[in-house]
Amino acid sequence: GQNIDQPTEMTATEGAIVQINCTYQTSGFNGLFWYQQHAAEAPTFLSYNVLDGLEEKGRFSSFLSRSDSYGYLLLQELQMKDSASYLCAVIKAAGNKLTFGGGTRVLVKP
Amino acid sequence: SQTIHQWPATLVQPVGSPLSLECTVEGTSNPNLYWYRQAAGRGLQLLFYSVGIGQISSEVPQNLSASRPQDRQFILSSKKLLLSDSGFYLCAWRGTPGEQYFGPGTRLTVT
Numbered sequence: 001g002q003n004i005d006q007p008t009e010m011t012a013t014e015g016a017i018v019q020i021n022c023t024y025q026t027s028g029f030n031g032l033f034w035y036q037q038h039a040a041e042a043p044t045f046l047s048y049n050v051l052d053g054l055e056e057k058g059r060f061s062s063f064l065s066r067s068d069s070y071g072y073l074l075l076q077e078l079q080m081k082d083s084a085s086y087l088c089a090v091i092k093a094a095g096n097k098l099t100f101g102g103g104t105r106v107l108v109k110p
Numbered sequence: 111s112q113t114i115h116q117w118p119a120t121l122v123q124p125v126g127s128p129l130s131l132e133c134t135v136e137g138t139s140n141p142n143l144y145w146y147r148q149a150a151g152r153g154l155q156l157l158f159y160s161v162g163i164g165q166i167s168s169e170v171p172q173n174l175s176a177s178r179p180q181d182r183q184f185i186l187s188s189k190k191l192l193l194s195d196s197g198f199y200l201c202a203w204r205g206t207p208g209e210q211y212f213g214p215g216t217r218l219t220v221t
Binding site: 030031033040041042043044045048050087091095096097098099100101102103 | 154169198217
């Protein structure tokens with residue numbers, strides 16, 4: 001089976017940086033995805049990592065280390081609108097399915 | 111560009127009643143399609159996925175079923191709803207290299 005772990009909740013101040021870690025145990029790993037989900041809304045795709053390293057997209061960056069079965073999502077210059085749940089997901093090689101973690105709820109305070 | 115539609119947006123149904131939720135995708139052909147359920151405050155649970163017309167894979171045993179009568183249409187059904195079927199139902203399609211794009215969802219309350 002597959003197991004994905006991420007913290008349940010994190011709190012940070014507006015303008016600060018928060019790093020959401022995700023560890024996974026899966027055979028045939030082929031990629032790590034991050035989604036943002038605001039309350040009562042559908043998840044939206046943020047980023048995808050298949051190779052080791054950092055992918056930067058504006059204020060959001062995502063990192064992957066395949067050898068450590070670990071990745072993170074880095075949110076910089078936090079804004080109030082960044083308060084949401086962030087979901088980590090993995091895909092297997094030649095797989096049709098994503099397996100999601102339970103999500104990390106981020107609360108940004110003024 | 112691709113668009114995914116779901117309806118209805120919200121639904122309140124009594125226990126034991128039937129259910130039909132519809133999902134349609136525009137702007138892509140032969141997409142992989144997925145049904146998820148999210149209980150309040152919980153993560154996403156994959157219910158069904160389909161790689162083509164008439165091809166359905168079930169992920170968890172339950173009183174729900176899915177059908178794909180057309181290339182860009184995916185339907186979730188139940189003959190008799192249970193209280194535990196309440197939740198946020200999301201349809202998604204798969205892009206390349208494997209990310210999924212979600213529809214707006216249907217919030218179902220079984221009373």
